[in-house]
Amino acid sequence: MVHVLIIGAAGMVGHKLARHITQDGSLNGRALTKLSLVDVVEPPVPANAPQDTICRACDFSLEGEAEQLVASRPDVIFHLAAIVSGEAEVETDKGYRINLDGTRRLFEAIRALGEGYCPRVVFTSSIAVFGAPFPDPIPDDFLPAPLTSYGAQKAMSELLLADFSRKGFLDGIGIRLPTIVVRPGKPNKAASGFFSGIIREPLNGQEAVLPVADDVLHWMASPRAAAGFLIHAAGLDGETVGPRRNMTMPGLAVTVAEEIETLRRFGGEKAVKLIRRERDPLVEKIVAGWPRGFDPARALALGFKADESFDAIVQTYIEEEGITL
């Protein structure tokens, strides 16, 4: 019997996670008896949700909200809520308020309940905690030196998660997600958007702009793999993990050229021809500051599983989104 709370449940990964858990009807072998889904917009009720499911719109970072969210003492809390990278960079105060203070309020609300309440908290961090220059691949004990406010806020939250876990206030696991590819839906303004766009748009018969060179290498995972990481993190034994509660998730180091070859296999030459090369120096500069590849030895040893291949990532996308080729 497990009561699960997902904060950020209307986002792409949060929604996939909720669907996976409700489809299974359980979380790591424990029957799902209660599900609370919250986000700034009301999350949809997933198919097969347990009867005791609450979907609610709220800003978890506002005073008093976190206390309300944890008052019913969920056993597992997935914390996926965040202001994204681009917005946190421009809106400094908003980024710190939500990504750092909101996270801290949540952790403090859990701590305040006390009386032996020590839920598993799975926190989505990001490879944005790293900033150039890097070794290649980046080992697990490499310095987080972010070059964005978003990365700084995630790295600070990681430290708080580890300290509060060490002190027994909560039982946290922080997972640094790779860039999620192929993101379904419309193109977004994220600088990393083209990694998805050059697959998604051509498979839908639409043009996609490629703003960087074909040899650009990036660390990727599918939405399905991301949901899998979250579920696996929820079941880890804290003692086995030890005091270093944050870790980089396994991904695939894929070049743009490899993405295009996969696109060719699934969509043929006509799909590849829909990619328009138009270099964007700003995007190229941002991408140059991102990590390329990792050696996520700890996560692999703890049983986290990356996608098998970029072909498998695209196959998953086609299946999950019901794309007709």
Added chain:
Amino acid sequence: MVHVLIIGAAGMVGHKLARHITQDGSLNGRALTKLSLVDVVEPPVPANAPQDTICRACDFSLEGEAEQLVASRPDVIFHLAAIVSGEAEVETDKGYRINLDGTRRLFEAIRALGEGYCPRVVFTSSIAVFGAPFPDPIPDDFLPAPLTSYGAQKAMSELLLADFSRKGFLDGIGIRLPTIVVRPGKPNKAASGFFSGIIREPLNGQEAVLPVADDVLHWMASPRAAAGFLIHAAGLDGETVGPRRNMTMPGLAVTVAEEIETLRRFGGEKAVKLIRRERDPLVEKIVAGWPRGFDPARALALGFKADESFDAIVQTYIEEEGITL
């Protein structure tokens, strides 16, 4: 012409720093025209202080205090104020309030002034940002994974310092101090206190307890070297330092046995006999989790200078404190 603010000026290192600056009458070649010294107790006025010197007791972490401290727009701010390791571990809220929130309020107060105000902020961090297991020596790009709340608060403050520096809100340098040896004055309750105590007490004809084995290795710097690090950090060119604004200071990796040999040279056999060996499993466990040695390549390349030898550290102590052997 330089206006200097020292927060934490009544502490051992803050006081040494104030004395060095007032003795020189300048900071890195700029004439000292104004000096503001604050701490929770009113700091003493150093000899040769400029006429425009303010010594004030205040808790910099309370609402409105930081705004008042920076209102006169000091050019260089030394931020040394902190709840120490042991207290921050037991008093979790107090530690976060002062070591993290206080630091953040200070940084926000600087940012809020705006209109091109971008002072050099020298922040004293600590090697407590690192937690076992370590490589030996620890390189500059090693993961901060603290095993104390104090270390977590320092590591979080480092991230904020770097992010606010990158965004041009302030011009920060964070320096991770080694353990300061020989601390003058009375024995304190710090677990690291014996590294000073086994020199200080025997040179004063008093018994000192040694709670660990003779082969324990530790990273040390003299109070004079620490003041030198702070002054050097105040003069660094931010562009040269780049976005990684926090760095480990050079120190000496010294064993307890080497300390004792130095004591023998200065105080003779009678001093060495005043060391009483009484192993303390708790202290031994804490010490085992501490870093032993570093490869502080960046700090050395930027011109920070360690003490020459442990003999030189003890020589400095004897001179500065006027010890009669």
